[in-house]
Each structure stands twice: as C-alpha cells, then as structure tokens.
Amino acid sequence: MPELPEVETVRRCLAAAVCGRRIVSCEVRHPDVVRNLEPALLEEVLRNNRFTGFRRRGKYLLGDLESGHVLVVHLGMTGRLFVVETPCELAPHTHLIMELEGGAELRFQDVRRFGGLYLLTGPLDHSIPGLAAMGPEPLDPGLTEEHWCRYLEGRRGNLKARLLDQRLVAGIGNIYADEILFACGISPQRDLASLNRVERIRLHRQMRRILTEAIDDGGSSIRDYVDGRGQPGGFQNRHRVYGRKGQACTVCGRPLSGCRISGRSTVFCEHCQR
Ligand SMILES: [Zn+2]
Structure with a gap:
C-alpha cells in the first residue's frame, strides 16, 4: 500500500x-x-x-x-x-x-x-473519513523533538499499532512502521507508554530519517506502486526487515522474527530490538 x-x-x-x-x-x-x-x-x-x-x-x-x-x-x-x-x-x-x-x-x-x-468544495471538511482527524505530519519542520516528546505524553497502546494509526501520526503504514522500529532498536511489541525520553527522541529521528530517505529513493515498489510518471521506486532494495522474515538480520545475523500486530504481518529482530 x-x-x-x-x-x-x-x-x-x-x-x-x-x-x-x-x-x-x-x-x-x-x-x-x-x-x-x-x-x-x-x-x-x-x-x-x-x-x-x-x-x-x-x-x-x-x-x-x-x-x-x-x-x-x-x-x-x-x-x-x-x-x-x-x-x-x-x-x-x-x-x-x-x-x-x-x-x-x-x-x-x-x-x-x-x-x-x-x-x-471548500477547506478540508469532515466528509472524508480519516482526513479531518489525522495526526501531525512526521516531516513537518514544526514537529520538533521537544513537541514530539510532549505529544506522546500520556499516550498508550501497542507501539506498532499506534504508529499505523493515522490519528497518532500521519502517513505511516506497515512497511515504514517496521523499518522505523528496526532503525530505533525498539521492539514493535512494546507499549507506547513504556518509551523513555531517549527512545522517544530516537523514534522522532529515525521516523524522519527513514521517510526522507524513502522519498529520495522515489518510494518502495513492492507489487503495484509506481510514481506519477509510471516508474517504480527504489527504496524496496534498502528494506532491512519488511518482507524479510526468517532472513538474516543485517546487524546481528540472526534470523528475523515475525508476528501479527493489528492483523498486519510484522517483522523484527528479537536480538536487536528491545
Ligand atoms: Zn539483529
């Protein structure tokens, strides 16, 4: 998707x-x-x-x-x-x-x-499900580390599920949730409320880094995606966990684990992500 x-x-x-x-x-x-x-x-x-x-x-x-x-x-x-x-x-x-x-x-x-x-016919209205209630844009320059840490204050729920929830943060789906959490070294099975300040800052940095690099690569083409000129993206060649269940972790070499969270297949390294 x-x-x-x-x-x-x-x-x-x-x-x-x-x-x-x-x-x-x-x-x-x-x-x-x-x-x-x-x-x-x-x-x-x-x-x-x-x-x-x-x-x-x-x-x-x-x-x-x-x-x-x-x-x-x-x-x-x-x-x-x-x-x-x-x-x-x-x-x-x-x-x-x-x-x-x-x-x-x-x-x-x-x-x-x-x-x-x-x-x-006018400004963003409520007739489109999901659009009006959407959370902040992860690449918004106004979403500083400080804002992000404060924004997560008091929020809870399974970490991966919350990253997929467009009301928490806009635009992240199954591919980038897994890639961001791997880059952070944080397990997708954690609760959002359990992240300490250092982990929240790491999440902010890696979320912005991964999304920016993926845009620079023209996105990820898994099955259907092509850009506005009909050309595939290139970031799928740099995925480190998504779609790689059972393959070797690029950091520790151990096989990557899989589980289902919110009905979505999730891949992570039990050794590198805590
Ligand atoms: Zn690993």
Missing part, C-alpha cells in the same frame, strides 16, 4: 507534470471510485479546469483546482495516478482518464478499488 513516501513522490511528479495544463476532457469509467458525488458532476467540474498545485496530507493527495475545488485522491492498496505523455493502450482497471491540453493523459488505475476520489 502506498504510504507517505510513495504519495509524496506521486505528488512531486504531478506538481511538475500536470500543474497549469488545462483539462480538456474527463471520463469516469468506473463510477465506484468516485466517492462523494455523482461521477457526471465530477466530470463536469474537471472539464476545462486546471490544477494549480498538489498537496499531501498523510496518504491523501490533494489536487487544488483553479475553480477553488480540491480533488482528493486516496490510492488505497493498489491505486496508481500517473501521467501518460503519449497516450497508449489503456491498462485494465483504468477507472478515470483526464485528457490534458497537448494530448497527455492523467490516469487513475486501481486493481482492487480500495482507493477513491473525492471532491471538496
């Missing part, structure tokens, strides 16, 4: 490739992907409109339109939003096509259809 680094990579690609170009036409090919309005109305709003900027909030992509509307896209499990400069044959499961001036196309493809599109 695309997490913060993947959505941020898509955002950067689209900001460079799509902003300012007029949308000549729009076709919704599968009505289910349009979540909070009639597909015909979405087509009408997008036609002759243009994107003026793209923002990201957690795993949501927010496309600002000249008309004042905001197109919100969630990529779900398998969603892809990408530009095709020279239109070629449509891949299966292409649910939305926007033709841009100059002949390029912005396409939304989603095999499993857990993703979706929403249109907002």
Whole structure:
C-alpha cells in the first residue's frame, strides 16, 4: 500500500507534470471510485479546469483546482495516478482518464478499488473519513523533538499499532512502521507508554530519517506502486526487515522474527530490538 513516501513522490511528479495544463476532457469509467458525488458532476467540474498545485496530507493527495475545488485522491492498496505523455493502450482497471491540453493523459488505475476520489468544495471538511482527524505530519519542520516528546505524553497502546494509526501520526503504514522500529532498536511489541525520553527522541529521528530517505529513493515498489510518471521506486532494495522474515538480520545475523500486530504481518529482530 502506498504510504507517505510513495504519495509524496506521486505528488512531486504531478506538481511538475500536470500543474497549469488545462483539462480538456474527463471520463469516469468506473463510477465506484468516485466517492462523494455523482461521477457526471465530477466530470463536469474537471472539464476545462486546471490544477494549480498538489498537496499531501498523510496518504491523501490533494489536487487544488483553479475553480477553488480540491480533488482528493486516496490510492488505497493498489491505486496508481500517473501521467501518460503519449497516450497508449489503456491498462485494465483504468477507472478515470483526464485528457490534458497537448494530448497527455492523467490516469487513475486501481486493481482492487480500495482507493477513491473525492471532491471538496471548500477547506478540508469532515466528509472524508480519516482526513479531518489525522495526526501531525512526521516531516513537518514544526514537529520538533521537544513537541514530539510532549505529544506522546500520556499516550498508550501497542507501539506498532499506534504508529499505523493515522490519528497518532500521519502517513505511516506497515512497511515504514517496521523499518522505523528496526532503525530505533525498539521492539514493535512494546507499549507506547513504556518509551523513555531517549527512545522517544530516537523514534522522532529515525521516523524522519527513514521517510526522507524513502522519498529520495522515489518510494518502495513492492507489487503495484509506481510514481506519477509510471516508474517504480527504489527504496524496496534498502528494506532491512519488511518482507524479510526468517532472513538474516543485517546487524546481528540472526534470523528475523515475525508476528501479527493489528492483523498486519510484522517483522523484527528479537536480538536487536528491545
Ligand atoms: Zn539483529
């Protein structure tokens, strides 16, 4: 599933490739992907409109339109939003096509259809589940070590489960939760309330370092993810625990352990993570 680094990579690609170009036409090919309005109305709003900027909030992509509307896209499990400069044959499961001036196309493809599109008419409202209640952005410069330590004060619950909870912190999913906790040397089975000040600071540093490095690498491509130009990322080659259960720990050489937390497969080193 695309997490913060993947959505941020898509955002950067689209900001460079799509902003300012007029949308000549729009076709919704599968009505289910349009979540909070009639597909015909979405087509009408997008036609002759243009994107003026793209923002990201957690795993949501927010496309600002000249008309004042905001197109919100969630990529779900398998969603892809990408530009095709020279239109070629449509891949299966292409649910939305926007033709841009100059002949390029912005396409939304989603095999499993857990993703979706929403249109907002004003500031972020409460009509989109999860968006309004989202926690702080981990890479926000305003989220200093000091703020983070204070923010975690009095919060509890299984550490990995809480990192996956978008209300605690935005944009982290199964890949980066495991990678961040390994980098911290902290077990995913700990309780958030048990972290001392040094561990909270380590979590802050490693969370920001791992997410920044993953963005620099264009995100992680496990199965479906591609960036806004249809290209895979490279950070999967630098995963140290995710998907490596039973393989040797890159630090101590012992086999990595696996367990399930919040129904999600979790990989960690029992020796290096305490
Ligand atoms: Zn180890």
